[in-house]
Each structure stands twice: as structure tokens, then as C-alpha cells.
Amino acid sequence: MTPIPRAALLLGLAGLLPFGWNLGTLLSPALAQTALDWLGPRFVGPYVGLAYGTVILSFMAGVLWGFAVRGRSWVYYALSVTPALWAFFFVGGGPEQATLWLISGFAGLLALDWVFWQAGLAPAWWMRLRLILSAVVLASLALALYA
Numbered sequence: 174m175t176p177i178p179r180a181a182l183l184l185g186l187a188g189l190l191p192f193g194w195n196l197g198t199l200l201s202p203a204l205a206q207t208a209l210d211w212l213g214p215r216f217v218g219p220y221v222g223l224a225y226g227t228v229i230l231s232f233m234a235g236v237l238w239g240f241a242v243r244g245r246s247w248v249y250y251a252l253s254v255t256p257a258l259w260a261f262f263f264v265g266g267g268p269e270q271a272t273l274w275l276i277s278g279f280a281g282l283l284a285l286d287w288v289f290w291q292a293g294l295a296p297a298w299w300m301r302l303r304l305i306l307s308a309v310v311l312a313s314l315a316l317a318l319y320a
Contacts, residue, residue, distance in 0.1 A: 175297040185306050188229070192313040195222030199320040219268035222317055226275040226310075230260040233282055240294040249294065256282050272318045276311060283307045 198205040198217045208217045215221065237253035256278060263274040286303040289295045 177298045177302045181298075181302060185302055189306065189309050189313075191221055191225040192310055195219065195225070196313045196317050196320065199317050219272065219317065222314065223264065223268065223271050223275065226279070226314065227260045227264050229310075230264075230275070230278050230282065231257040234258075237285060237289060240289045243294045244289075244292060249289070249292070252285055252288065255285065269318060272314055276314050276318070279307060279310050279314070 194208075194216070195218065198208050198221070199219070205217050215224065234254050234257035237256070238250070241249035241253040259274075259278045259281065264271045264278070265274070283303060286295065286307075287300060290299045290303075
């Protein structure tokens with residue numbers, strides 16, 4: 174079994190921090206107020222989670238595009254842009270609805286990760302990393318939805 178490269182794992186885990194921050198500012202009024210005072214409303218509560226989640230879905234479309242290049246099929250190219258289009262067309266309509274759309278988008282992204290991995294276009298370790306990261310993202314978004 175090929176290990177997850179250390180840089181990919183550490184950077185992937187670091188990329189989870191804004192999702193945790195989102196949840197933290199929703200659960201802790203003191204943290205939310207401090208963040209509001211020091212960073213502004215963009216970095217408090219659902220706003221940080223929704224903005225960052227939208228960015229990450231779009232970023233992951235770019236990652237999948239890189240895999241699609243290896244597959245040289247219009248199907249893989251079309252699948253690769255789906256997360257960005259999902260974020261563009263569906264993430265909106267207020268914090269609760271947008272969070273539900275993000276949860277759906279990240280679940281769909283995990284399915285696309287599997288398709289690219291199964292086709293041999295992603296590295297052997299890809300699904301192990303994506304399962305870890307997706308589990309944390311989905312859990313934090315779900316908890317934020319009900320916080």
C-alpha cells in the first residue's frame with residue numbers, strides 16, 4: 174500500500190482549519206466576538222465556511238482537471254468541472270440552504286474522486302487521503318448546520 178506523501182497529508186489537514194474555524198465560531202460566542210472584532214464578519218460563523226467551502230470545491234475541480242488530462246477523454250474533462258459548476262450554480266439561498274448544497278457537493282466530489290482513482294488517473298494513495306479529508310469536511314459542515 175502506497176503511503177500518502179507527507180506534504181499532501183499535512184497540507185490537506187491544514188486545509189481543514191477554516192472548516193474547524195467555522196464550527197468554532199458557531200459554537201463559541203466568545204470566539205465569534207473576538208473574530209468579529211479582529212477579522213471582521215467574513216471570518217465568523219457560516220460566512221467563512223460557505224466562502225471557503227465554495228473555494229475548495231472549485232479548487233478540487235482543478236485537481237480533477239489535472240487527472241482528466243491523463244485520461245484524455247471528454248468525459249473526464251466534463252466530470253472534472255462539475256464541482257466548480259456545482260458551487261457556482263447551487264451554493265446560495267441563505268446559510269442553511271447553501272450549507273446543504275455544499276454538503277451535497279462534497280459528497281459528490283468524493284464520488285468523483287473515486288471515479289478518477291478507479292480509472293487509474295489519481296495516485297494510488299488518493300482515496301485514503303480524500304476519505305480522511307472528506308469525512309472531516311462533511312462532519313464539520315453538518316455540525317455547523319445544526320449548531
